[in-house]
Amino acid sequence: MPEVHISTHPLVRHKLALLRHKETDSKKFRELVKEIAILLAYEATADLEVEPVPIETPMAPSQGYHLKETIGLVPILRAGLGLVNGVWEMMPSAEVWHIGLFRDERTLRPVEYYNKLPISPTVNVCLVLDPMLATGGSAVATVDILKKWGARRIKFMGLIAAPEGLQRFTEAHPDVPVFVAAVDDHLDENGYIVPGLGDAGDRQFGTA
Numbered sequence: 001m002p003e004v005h006i007s008t009h010p011l012v013r014h015k016l017a018l019l020r021h022k023e024t025d026s027k028k029f030r031e032l033v034k035e036i037a038i039l040l041a042y043e044a045t046a047d048l049e050v051e052p053v054p055i056e057t058p059m060a061p062s063q064g065y066h067l068k069e070t071i072g073l074v075p076i077l078r079a080g081l082g083l084v085n086g087v088w089e090m091m092p093s094a095e096v097w098h099i100g101l102f103r104d105e106r107t108l109r110p111v112e113y114y115n116k117l118p119i120s121p122t123v124n125v126c127l128v129l130d131p132m133l134a135t136g137g138s139a140v141a142t143v144d145i146l147k148k149w150g151a152r153r154i155k156f157m158g159l160i161a162a163p164e165g166l167q168r169f170t171e172a173h174p175d176v177p178v179f180v181a182a183v184d185d186h187l188d189e190n191g192y193i194v195p196g197l198g199d200a201g202d203r204q205f206g207t208a
C-alpha cells in the first residue's frame, strides 16, 4: 500500500490557512512556506536511521546519536525552492540537487529544463520538494528521473495535493511515501488545485 501522510499538526493547519489566503503577500507567503516545510520535514524524516556516538557533556561521558543516512533535497524548480529554505536549516549537511520542470500550460505536461545530477547517487535518501501536486505530472517525472539515476529511497514532500494527482503519483510510484499538509477537493479545467492557494511559484516570487 502506498504511504500517504496528511499532516494533522495544529501548527501546520493554522499556517496553511494563512498561506492559502488571497490577501497574504509574497513576503509572508515565503515565511509561511518555510515554516510549514520545517514542520513537514519533522514528520517526513521520523524514520531516518541514527547510530550511537560517544559524546562528552560538561558533566560526564555519555552517548548520543548521529544521523546515519545522507540526505539529498531535490526541489522542483521554481516553487520547490521555498521548501528547501526551511528543510535545509534543519539538515544543514544535506545535499541539494535541483530539477527544473515547468508545466506546459496547454498540455499540462511537465517539460524538463534543468538537471545537473551527478553520474550516480551521492545520498541514501532523496526528499523531493514541491508545494503543489496537481495533475502529479511534475512529481512523477522527477521521481522517474531519480529512479533512473539510481536513487533507492525517495520521499515526496509538498504542501497541497489534488486527489487526481495523488492517485496518479501513488499508482506510478507506490514505493514513494508522500507527506503533505492537505489533500484538496479537485483540479479545475486549467489544472489548478481547488481551493488550493493559486500559483505557488508566482506567489513566492512575486511574479503573478
Ligand code: PRP
Residues within 6 Å of the ligand: 076, 077, 078, 079, 080, 101, 102, 103, 104, 108, 110, 130, 131, 132, 133, 134, 135, 136, 137, 138, 139, 165, 191, 200, 201, 202
Ligand atoms: C507548479 C508546481 C509543480 C507543478 C504541479 O510548477 O510547483 O511543480 O506546477 O503541477 P502538476 O502536478 O500538474 O505537474 P509550475 O510548472 O507552475 O512551475 P514554477 O514552479 O516554475 O512556477
Ligand code: URA
Residues within 6 Å of the ligand: 079, 132, 134, 191, 192, 193, 194, 196, 197, 198, 199, 200, 201
Ligand atoms: N501549480 C500551482 O502552483 N498551483 C496549482 O494549483 C497547480 C499547479
